[in-house]
């Protein structure tokens with residue numbers, strides 16, 4: 001066993017490597033008789049890929065589904081036979097899709113001819129399909145109750161025909177668990193599983209449907225309970241189903257004819273329905289598995305991104321005691337596979353040596369084409385004759401079919417019947433049998449049931465009932481178009497023949513590898529090798545011939561172009577390209593590789609390598625070379641990529657630069673143009689500056705105006721005394737004057753707004769002082785900066801007494817004065833008090849003289865810088881005293897205030913030379929003023945009072 005599995009792995013690995021390195025689709029054909037180990041080998045190969053191939057999340061799911069498809073399909077498609085406890089009762093070809101990394105990413109299964117007859121009948125020692133037993137054994141109580149089933153298989157007619165419902169080598173309970181888990185992994189929903197199991201259960205109930213005949217000899221259903229279950233499980237109308245099972249509907253010339261069935265016909269209809277339901281459900285199951293295995297990431301539809309490895313596990317050659325239509329098909333299928341093997345290995349290989357001109361000693365082998373032709377040849381082949389009998393009108397029976405066969409192929413060396421056989425062999429053949437000498441041995445087939453099975457007919461009303469089913473699976477399995485389709489469906493044998501021919505095409509399009517399974521003994525025992533049996537298999541499988549061809553032949557051959565293309569990198573002369581003929585290139589290459597003459601041969605179009613080790617060495621060298629090439633390619637690519645990126649960047653930089661330069665240039669040119677235009681307008685404006693405003697000078701004038709105004713804004717006079725003012729251009733002199741006035745007014749206005757009432761009074765007094773004295777009295781300028789103040793004496797100096805006396809008259813001004821008489825005598829220090837109505841001369845606390853302003857006739861003062869002044873008084877009011885001669889250090893201020901209060905502004909006389917004044921009793925005095933070095937007041941010889949006023953430098 002170990003050895004066999006090692007071979008399986010080696011072949012699986014080899015195919016996988018070829019698939020990856022040459023990217024050519026592969027297939028592994030697993031053949032051998034029933035029970036030889038084909039299914040096991042398939043499973044091992046799948047497991048091997050699952051373990052060794054690269055993994056990813058998505059790949060894991062696909063791997064799981066690929067592996068889990070086996071228990072599901074085995075449960076529904078495998079059964080215990082006499083030759084194998086787990087015999088495949090259908091053919092299976094599975095494609096595994098690998099992506100460019102060699103990871104399995106999808107799969108697809110093709111199924112071939114399920115042995116449906118097993119559903120209703122099993123030979124002694126055989127069982128129905130595993131699923132029935134698994135369901136009864138492993139199904140949960142609840143599930144079985146829903147399906148109306150009992151645990152005991154003996155209760156079901158379809159399970160007891162072979163009398164071995166329970167087998168010690170099969171653990172149905174365990175298998176059930178595995179199968180249920182597999183269904184979930186594949187992606188069956190709970191409701192889908194329920195629908196599927198309902199169908200399985202319905203087949204069991206169908207088997208238990210019994211009939212009895214009524215008085216007219218027509219059949220009636222006697223097991224009403226079963227009908228109820230069937231109606232529920234198949235979701236059909238019970239009464240309709242009951243009628244359909246006991247009646248037959250035919251449409252003749254557009255008219256429906258319903259006729260009752262007899263007992264035998266009713267049982268036949270029931271079994272036909274069971275087979276159809278099960279067979280179609282099986283196909284649905286395979287489709288469902290295919291959907292879950294489908295490779296969904298096909299990026300570019302139409303472009304094949306995956307490579308495919310096909311695994312063919314088909315029912316093996318079978319010889320039973322009783323062989324029927326199914327064995328005929330199975331063995332025909334095996335003949336075809338053997339034929340393919342012969343074609344692709346023994347025949348084509350030898351022919352190839354010959355055509356390539358390689359010296360070759362032909363190896364003889366048995367070509368089974370003759371048997372294939374016997375079965376499938378048009379018109380003359382067994383299938384054609386069977387179809388003809390099925391289709392011909394009249395009473396065609398299995399016997400007439402046998403007679404037709406005898407008639408048509410009687411001389412064929414591989415065909416024999418009771419009638420055609422000689423005396424000796426006739427004994428071993430029944431009258432209803434024919435014998436075919438297959439490549440693997442003689443098989444005797446009973447023709448009983450051949451026509452029925454080939455027709456595979458289901459009565460129309462049963463089909464209609466199923467089409468109306470609300471069970472989603474049944475509904476998909478029975479298509480309504482079948483009812484309207486007038487064309488007669490292909491017979492089972494023809495369908496099988498056609499699907500096999502398609503399979504051969506699929507296999508031929510791929511690179512094949514073979515696993516030939518040998519059955520060690522017929523007793524299903526371990527460690528027992530039946531030499532005769534094994535020798536027989538080695539012989540009929542043509543293994544010896546194959547070995548001979550292999551040994552004498554060459555392990556490997558390739559067209560020169562392909563070989564050169566693959567290995568040219570190993571030789572400097574052929575790498576990277578060889579310009580000459582591929583043949584010469586290969587010659588140079590093998591010389592460089594050091595092939596010895598016995599290791600290879602050069603054919604007409606191909607090179608042949610004798611030993612695998614030579615090829616392996618070359619492959620190893622290529623592997624090493626690939627590494628260095630990959631590094632070189634990487635470096636080249638990186639260089640190319642970087643260079644391309646750099647050039648793109650450079651190009652972009654140049655574009656940006658040129659764009660920016662263009663922008664800058666354009667900006668500069670525009671600026672220059674603007675400057676030239678400005679200068680031009682400026683010059684023109686300057687030339688026309690004295691003209692009235694016109695287009696030539698408007699810019700210039702605007703500019704001049706603007707710059708003058710801006711200059712003015714910056715250099716406006718700071719205050720009313722600031723006389724500065726920017727020189728205006730001639731065109732703006734008038735505006736400038738107006739502005740200047742406005743500005744001044746504004747300054748004055750704001751200045752006025754700022755001054756206080758006291759200051760206003762001060763200024764008013766100063767203005768009056770100026771009106772009176774300015775330019776008239778020498779010491780006036782000295783008084784200008786001195787502030788006029790309300791009083792120059794404190795209360796103490798004026799004495800409270802005087803103040804009390806003046807209580808009802810507010811004191812406006814008080815100043816110390818000196819009184820002189822006409823002789824120039826100076827009296828004691830006095831004060832001059834000015835009230836609202838009088839000027840009062842006070843000595844200490846006594847009022848010496850009160851001069852009401854109404855009596856004040858005028859004020860005299862000299863034009864010199866002295867401080868003397870005379871208050872002229874009306875004589876009548878002041879009889880004794882007359883005018884008052886006073887001296888004050890604040891003469892301008894004192895006189896201004898006196899003049900204001902007495903309203904005598906116009907009565908202030910500024911005299912040159914002398915002043916006349918009256919003294920009491922009509923006497924007069926004269927004061928003469930002269931300039932001198934210092935102030936002096938004295939009586940002159942002429943009796944006048946002389947005042948020497950000091951000369952002032954500032955005058």
Ligand SMILES: Nc1ncnc2c1ncn2[C@@H]1O[C@H](COP(=O)(O)OP(=O)(O)OP(=O)(O)O)[C@@H](O)[C@H]1O
Pocket residue numbers: 001004005032033034035036037038039040041084085086087088089314315316317517
């Ligand atoms: N390599 C092996 N070593 C030991 N026993 C094996 C080996 N291969 C298969 N068997 C046993 O033989 C039985 C039959 O194998 P398998 O079902 O693979 O045969 P098969 O060729 O597929 O038959 P069939 O054509 O009837 O489907 C297996 O159940 C297993 O017990």
